[in-house]
Amino acid sequence: MGWMSIFQMNGDIPEPVLGFNCVGGNAASLVLKFLRQGGTMVTYGGMSKKPVTVSTSSFIFKELSLRGFWLQKWLGKDKAEESREMIDRLLALVKDGKLKYKMELAPFEDFNTALDKAVGKLGSQPKQVIKF
Structure with a gap:
């Protein structure tokens, strides 16, 4: 939630269409809160060991989508070259200052x-x- 809320307070960028959740529980609800109409949240972890709870209004009125992603399964599907290309692209974005952490x-x-x-x-x- 932290990076999304910083951008929202600054008002520099529009509401995100994509949010990432690795915690679950209340943290996932906060990610959903900041997504724009029709946005998607991808859950790739559950560090809080709490379920992802979504309000009915998020589904109906904001038309949000939820997806799951399991990295180990994705990497295990003979994706070594594809994952290397993705990592190289992400590192290039960091080097160019377009992706920050x-x-x-x-x-x-x-x-x-x-x-x-x-x-x-x-x-x-x-x-x-x-x-x-």
């Missing part, structure tokens, strides 16, 4: 703090990457 590099000595940030105990934080 937030992360924080933490030394191994700060493992406990990085873990607290990763699980949300210290508020909304970027992804934590531990340097060994």
